[in-house]
Amino acid sequence: MNNELNDDTNKGSSILIVDDNPKNLQVLASILRTSNYKVAMVKDGAKAIKFISSRKPDLILLDIMMPELDGFEVCQKLKQSKTSKDIPIIFISALSETEDKVKGFEAGGVDYITKPFQQQEVLARVKTHLDLRNAYKKLKQAYKDIEIAAKTDSMTKLSNRLDIIEKIKYEQRKYQRSGNPFSLILSDIDNFKLFNDKYGHDCGDFILIAVADIIKSGIRKQDTAARWGGEEFLILLPETDKPGGESTAIKIRERLISKTFEYNEHPHKISMTFGISTFNGQGIDNCIKMADEALYKGKTSGKNCIVLSD
Incomplete structure (x- = not known):
């Protein structure tokens, strides 16, 4: 029976x-341990809240009739906290009236187990809500992965055009509030076509990835580097004036020209050309255009x- 009610996932x-x-x-702990769950126990609501502030369980079995804080109050407090709002709570109580169960669901509980406890029922309900929690976590991660993929260049792992445009618009709004400028660096790999024509497109891909890594190593955490298209890269430097943009470009350029990149036992030297513009209220398109002209x-x-x- 226990193997049917538990699996490797939980x-x-x-x-x-x-x-x-x-x-x-003790009764509940004994039941749960037959299915290899890790069990912690506390005797009142205040201790439960304190426990969860430092350790986050996968599921809570919560009694309703307790002194000082009853189960409904504890549940409401936990659901109001960012750190505990996603933990499923199953109420346990001798109260079996419909209105008590409804009150439990309204407080944020996901299920209700009445006393005296039946081992098979306890394990079945616990397994169900652990399965649902695991499925929800996987779904959240899947959505997060999709969101990241939609904003990332698949080859270089830099931001893509869509993502950096959103970030530039955000910096534009900051500029309208504070007046602090930001700078753009538009760069292009010199003679990139020769890498593809002479050594093949795999070599070209290798060069793009190598350049992306150099760019990432040469910017700050608050900066954003994106593959703008082909062999072009766009770098956003928040709260940075033109001399600051030039300083960043110098750092990246020096790192590139000081390094030899080897692909299939062929050494390659890479250089780039950089155009820099600074946003001072002239509009995003014009700012990008100015970097492109430079x-x-x-x-x-x-x-x-x-x-x-200029």
């Missing part, structure tokens, strides 16, 4: 029992350089 899950009756604590000026004047917009 094995080792932690359960907190809250009841002022020592006999009830980049173009650098490309036509010999490459491997840094050009500041």
Whole structure:
């Protein structure tokens, strides 16, 4: 029976029992331990709240009739806290009237077990809500992964165009409140077509990833680097003026030209050209355009350089 009511997914899950009756604590703990759950016990609501502030169980079995704080009050307090609001709570009580069960659900409980306890029922209800909790966590992670994928360039793992545009708009709103400028660096790998034509597109991909890593190592935590398209990269530098943008570009350029990248036993030297603009209320499109024009000026004047917009 126990194997049917538990599985490897829930094995080792932690359960907190809250009841002022020592006999009830021992009975429930004994039932739960037959299915290899980790059990903790406290005798009142205040101790339960204190326990959960430092250790977060996977599920709570909560008695209703307790001194000082009853189960309904404890449940409401836990559901109001960010750290405990997602923990499923099953009420345990000798109260079996419909209105008591409804009150428990309204307080935030997910289920209701009446005393005296039946082992099979306890294990079945516990397993059901642990399964639901695990499924919910997996679903949240899946949505998070999808959101990250939608904002990330799959090859370089940098932000994509959509993500950095959102972040630039956010910096624009900050500028409207504070007046602090931000800078953009638009950069392009010099002679990138030669890597693809001479060594193949796999080599080109290797170069893109290597450049992305160099860029990430040369910016601050609050900065954002994105693959703008092809071999172009756009870097957003919040609260940074033009000299600050130039300083960042110099750091990235120096790291690139000082390193030799080896692909299939062929050494490669990589250089980039950088165009820098600073936002001072001229509009996002114009700011990007100014960085692009500075980049173009650098490309036509010999490459491997840094050009500041007018």
